Amino acid sequence: MNYILTDEDMKILFSRIKEEYDTYGTVEKEGDIVYEKVDGFESITFGRSRYAPKEFLIERNENVLNLPVQQKKAVFGVMSCDLKGFYVMDKQILGKDPFYTQRRQNTLFVNFPCNVECEGGFCSSFGGPLLDEFQIQVARDGDDFIVSASKEYEHLFDGFRKTGDEQIRKLRKNFLKNAKQLPVEGIENRIKWDSKLWKKYSSVCISCGACNYSCPTCYCFDLFDQDDGRIREWDSCILSGFTSTSAGNVRKELDERLRQRFYHKFVYYRKSQGEYLCTGCNRCTEDCPVDIDIKEVVTHDYSSE
Ligand code: SF4
Ligand code: SF4
Structure with missing residues (x-):
C-alpha cells in the first residue's frame, strides 16, 4: 500500500516505529554520511552513507560461540543499492547463518530511494532505485513523501492518506530518463x-x-x-x-x-x-x-x- 505523508506525518511515523524498535539513521558527520542512533525524523539526512550498512547484519568481528539476543532495530536512510544488497545476500545466507538470520528478522530497513542516479553509480542496471522488494520505502516527491509499506508494516500507517501507484511509476520513469544503464544482462x-x-x-x-x-x-x-x-x-x-x-x-x-x-x-x-x-x-x-x-x-x- 502507498501513502502520501507530509514532514509532520513522517515525524509521527518515526515515533510509532520508535515504540517498537531502537532507531538508527543516516546523519552528517565531519563531511561524511554515517549511521548513528537517532531520536527523531528531523535528525536524519537523505544521502548515501560513506559505508554500506551491512554491519547491521554482519559484524566486522565477532565471537561465534555465543549467539547474542538481537534487539529490534529500525534503520532509516538505507539507499536502494544497499537495500538490494541484503536481498541479494539473503539468497545465499538467510536461514543458514544464524547470526545474519536473527538480525535480518529483527531489523526494519527504511529505504530512501534516490531521485537521480549518483555520479559513478549504476544501480539502474540492477533494477534500482525503486525496488519491488522493501519493508518501508520513503520516496521524496516535491514537498511530500510517497511512502510504500509491505503488508507486515501497514499497521504503522493508520490515519495516513492512501494513494495509488501512479506517483511511484512517475518517479521511476523520471529516474530512468537520465540513468546510465550498463549492459549487465548476459x-x-x-x-x-x-x-x-x-x-x-x-x-x-x-x-x-x-x-x-x-x-x-x-x-x-x-x-x-x-x-x-x-x-x-x-x-x-x-x-x-x-x-x-x-x-x-x-x-x-x-x-x-x-x-x-x-x-x-x-x-x-x-x-x-x-x-x-x-x-x-x-x-x-x-x-x-x-x-x-x-x-x-x-x-x-x-x-x-
Ligand atoms: S582492486 Fe583496488 S580496492 Fe581492491 S584490493 Fe586491489 S587496490 Fe585494493
Ligand atoms: S559496485 Fe557492485 S561490487 Fe562494487 S561495491 Fe558496489 S555492489 Fe559491490
Whole structure:
C-alpha cells in the first residue's frame, strides 16, 4: 500500500516505529554520511552513507560461540543499492547463518530511494532505485513523501492518506530518463576467463581489500580461534591468505584472485542464485586507491580479445 505523508506525518511515523524498535539513521558527520542512533525524523539526512550498512547484519568481528539476543532495530536512510544488497545476500545466507538470520528478522530497513542516479553509480542496471522488494520505502516527491509499506508494516500507517501507484511509476520513469544503464544482462556469458583485464588490474592492485570491505554484497569471512572464543572476521578474496589451506593458496597469483572476485559477482552467483552479486553502488571503484573500475568489467569488449 502507498501513502502520501507530509514532514509532520513522517515525524509521527518515526515515533510509532520508535515504540517498537531502537532507531538508527543516516546523519552528517565531519563531511561524511554515517549511521548513528537517532531520536527523531528531523535528525536524519537523505544521502548515501560513506559505508554500506551491512554491519547491521554482519559484524566486522565477532565471537561465534555465543549467539547474542538481537534487539529490534529500525534503520532509516538505507539507499536502494544497499537495500538490494541484503536481498541479494539473503539468497545465499538467510536461514543458514544464524547470526545474519536473527538480525535480518529483527531489523526494519527504511529505504530512501534516490531521485537521480549518483555520479559513478549504476544501480539502474540492477533494477534500482525503486525496488519491488522493501519493508518501508520513503520516496521524496516535491514537498511530500510517497511512502510504500509491505503488508507486515501497514499497521504503522493508520490515519495516513492512501494513494495509488501512479506517483511511484512517475518517479521511476523520471529516474530512468537520465540513468546510465550498463549492459549487465548476459555478462556471465560474455566475460572471458583469460581476458587481459585480470593482468592489467593485477599490475596495479595493492591487495588492500577495500573493494570487498566497502561492498554491500561481499559476505566472505575468516574464522580463527583465540583464548576467549572462535572469531569470525570479514575477509577479502583479494588477499593472499584467502582460501589458504595446508597445501597453500588455491589462487596463488593476484590476477587469479581478482578474476575470482569478478567471476563470483557476475558468473557463479548468477548461475547458482539467479542474481548478480553487485548492486551498482560504485563503492568499490570509489574506494580503490588505484582506480580499478568495476564498470569496465561490465562494458569491456571481450569478443575483440
Ligand atoms: S559496485 Fe562494487 S561495491 Fe558496489 S555492489 Fe557492485 S561490487 Fe559491490
Ligand atoms: S580496492 Fe583496488 S587496490 Fe585494493 S584490493 Fe581492491 S582492486 Fe586491489
